Amino acid sequence: MNRDNARSACGAILPVAITLCLSVSSVFAQTTLAPPQDLHAFDTPSDGGGSLTVLWASSSFDNAATRYQVLLSEGTTVQDSAAMQVVAEFPANQHYVRESKWPWWTRPAAGDQHQFTLRNGRGVQLKDGISYSITVAALRSDVREFATPVQATPQPNWINWNQMNNLMLALLFGGIVFYAIGTARKREIFLRRIPGLAAVDEAIGRATELGKPILYLTGAHDMSDPSTIAAAVILGRVAKRTAAYGTDLLVPHRDPITMAVCQEITKQAYLEAGKPDLYKDDSNFFITSDQFSYTAAVDGIMLRKKPAANFFMGHYFAEALLLTETGASTGAIQIAGTDADHQLPFFVTTCDYTLIGEELYAASAYLSREPVQVGTLRGQDIGKALILGVLGIGAILATLGVMFDAQWPQLFLDVFKDVK
Amino acid sequence: MIFLRRQVPLLITLITGLVFAGQYYVPHPASEQMLTSVTKWLQIISGFALVLGVSSLFHVHAVKIRRKEAGWGYSFVLYVSMLSTIAVGLWSNGKEAVDGTMTAFGWVYNFMMVPLQGTMFAILAFFIASAAYRSFRARSREAAVLLIAAVIVMMGRVPLGEYLIPLSGDLSQWILNVLNASVRRAILIGVSLGTVALSIKIIFGMERSYLGGGKE
Numbered sequence: 326m327n328r329d330n331a332r333s334a335c336g337a338i339l340p341v342a343i344t345l346c347l348s349v350s351s352v353f354a355q356t357t358l359a360p361p362q363d364l365h366a367f368d369t370p371s372d373g374g375g376s377l378t379v380l381w382a383s384s385s386f387d388n389a390a391t392r393y394q395v396l397l398s399e400g401t402t403v404q405d406s407a408a409m410q411v412v413a414e415f416p417a418n419q420h421y422v423r424e425s426k427w428p429w430w431t432r433p434a435a436g437d438q439h440q441f442t443l444r445n446g447r448g449v450q451l452k453d454g455i456s457y458s459i460t461v462a463a464l465r466s467d468v469r470e471f472a473t474p475v476q477a478t479p480q481p482n483w484i485n486w487n488q489m490n491n492l493m494l495a496l497l498f499g500g501i502v503f504y505a506i507g508t509a510r511k512r513e514i515f516l517r518r519i520p521g522l523a524a525v526d527e528a529i530g531r532a533t534e535l536g537k538p539i540l541y542l543t544g545a546h547d548m549s550d551p552s553t554i555a556a557a558v559i560l561g562r563v564a565k566r567t568a569a570y571g572t573d574l575l576v577p578h579r580d581p582i583t584m585a586v587c588q589e590i591t592k593q594a595y596l597e598a599g600k601p602d603l604y605k606d607d608s609n610f611f612i613t614s615d616q617f618s619y620t621a622a623v624d625g626i627m628l629r630k631k632p633a634a635n636f637f638m639g640h641y642f643a644e645a646l647l648l649t650e651t652g653a654s655t656g657a658i659q660i661a662g663t664d665a666d667h668q669l670p671f672f673v674t675t676c677d678y679t680l681i682g683e684e685l686y687a688a689s690a691y692l693s694r695e696p697v698q699v700g701t702l703r704g705q706d707i708g709k710a711l712i713l714g715v716l717g718i719g720a721i722l723a724t725l726g727v728m729f730d731a732q733w734p735q736l737f738l739d740v741f742k743d744v745k
Numbered sequence: 746m747i748f749l750r751r752q753v754p755l756l757i758t759l760i761t762g763l764v765f766a767g768q769y770y771v772p773h774p775a776s777e778q779m780l781t782s783v784t785k786w787l788q789i790i791s792g793f794a795l796v797l798g799v800s801s802l803f804h805v806h807a808v809k810i811r812r813k814e815a816g817w818g819y820s821f822v823l824y825v826s827m828l829s830t831i832a833v834g835l836w837s838n839g840k841e842a843v844d845g846t847m848t849a850f851g852w853v854y855n856f857m858m859v860p861l862q863g864t865m866f867a868i869l870a871f872f873i874a875s876a877a878y879r880s881f882r883a884r885s886r887e888a889a890v891l892l893i894a895a896v897i898v899m900m901g902r903v904p905l906g907e908y909l910i911p912l913s914g915d916l917s918q919w920i921l922n923v924l925n926a927s928v929r930r931a932i933l934i935g936v937s938l939g940t941v942a943l944s945i946k947i948i949f950g951m952e953r954s955y956l957g958g959g960k961e
Contacts, residue, residue, distance in 0.1 A: 371772060372772050373772040373773060373774055373777065374773075374774060481772065481773045481774050481775075482772055482773060483771055483772075483773050484770060484771065484772075485770050485771065485772045488769070488770055489770075491769075491770075492770055495766075495941070498938070498941060498942075499941075499945050502942055502945055502946075506951070547791070548955075549787070551939075551940040551943045551944060552940075554943060554947065554952075554955055555939075555943060557954075557955050558952065558954045558955060561954045578798070580791075580794075580798075581791075581794040581795055581796075581797040581798030581801070582790070582791065582794045582797075584797065584798060584801060585794070585797055586955055589956070590954060590955065593954075607804070607805055607808070609801075610801050610802070610805045611797070611798035611799070611801040611802050612802065613802075614795075614798075615862070616862075617861070617862045617865035617866060618861075618862070618865075620865055621861075621865055625816075625819070629815065629816050643866065643869060646869060646872050646873060646876060647865065647868060647869060647872060650872040650875060650876055664936040664939070664940075666929050666932050666933060666936075669932070671876065673880075674876045674877075674879065674880040675876050675879075681932060682932040682933070682935045682936040682939070683932075683935030683936055683938065683939040685939070686936075686939030686940070686942065686943055687939070689952075689954075697946070697951045697952075698952075701942045701943075701945075701946055701951075702942075704942060705935075705938045705939060705942050708938045708942075709934065709935065709938060712934055712938075
């Protein structure tokens, strides 16, 4: 009886034991630590030097419990991998090529490979033109498995291929602008009415009737800023009208170079208006580069001379409201135009008319009606339509990519990513 | 002469415009070095240009004093302040402090310039209040929408407001993050395109009025 019981018990335990052994050995085989495979290192492309990139294949032990170490040493010979400097350590389920910020056209390998980029800083000092040995170790508990070290030399590059989408889009937009200018030369293009610009004549006319001057400000930036250039271009159009009406023009400046440029523009405008005798060199004058000293001086001019029209064109900072509120208190017609989005609410609140953002750049076209200017405006509109289309298509593709866990929408999305 | 006044500046603009547009795509240190050098040139040129500005300032105010125009007293104060600051600055070797001790120039800066600048900036608070009062009067449908949005945002941004109207915090965030942010981005896209278009016109000489307005 006892022998039968023992035999039947053995018969029941044996399959369980065999199954257990097999499953344990299977688990052991899956998680056995091995040296990282397919390791290779190279100079990081599209950068200014001082950087290396390492790639290696993903493994079956890529999980949070296992870690990778990236090790570095100067020179091409390595006696002992363990003696190399550890420059990075992270969980084995991180740092894949697909997580990198590189667009698809510059990615060096398939998305499932590991990638780590070494850069100068935080204990790493990579010198251009000097060879380094790099290896990667898989680490769990106290066990480390090293890949065979590879060599690479950091070098500065001449072209940033990551930004080629930016260049292509800039060229495309440039082409559109040239095409639109060509079209504008052949036929007339409709320009919608911009109330702020339509009011320029009204403002100058009012100043003439009242016998008061016109105050024109070109903003806080210097001539290297497009908004200041736009403001200077509009000054030319305004000056031509003030010359025609014989109205005084006051243009206080914060930047001497802008003052010199605006003097030339104003002089030319008076010449073109056939009133060179009315031009005064002092109409453009320098006050100071200091923000609030300039504001105090211009506020003083507004209160003493009581201009009938104030123009605030260009870029402004905290002084915007101090200027426009003082101008509003004198009862002047105020027309502002700025690309400073933070100051727009103040201008909208205190000025009679405000050119919002791009309207500042459109002003020149609106006032001159020259084909080149109008064509550029049309080019901008086509550009905006393109961006609108890209936003819509991009939103749909990104949503589809998330829904179906697909990578192909990235082909489109990367082209329009980081365009700045 | 027309060649020097027109063609040469346009040629310089074309070459430098294209070179520095291309510089953005070149990460090599030589490219960075070139940009740094040119930025220094600009600073030096600006330094020389300051002479233009100061001479303009002196001239304008000298004329006012000589002709005894309205407010010529302010011009006199400007002359006295400027000349005395220059004298004090030269006497102090342009230093605000020496061995931890404030120089006369430092005194002028810290006890005259800084309080005056602070005073101007402080006035902004009162100007914001008066501008807000004017714009928040619900005279039209748009002004009423602005008023309601402003009240919600203001309530949502202060602890007492959120305590009184608990929904105002989330609503305020939604107004700022969705409505406000999208409009700002639309404006920024328009501004960026306008900037690029203007740059193209200037680089290729289609916009020349900044040189003096002529079309020849």
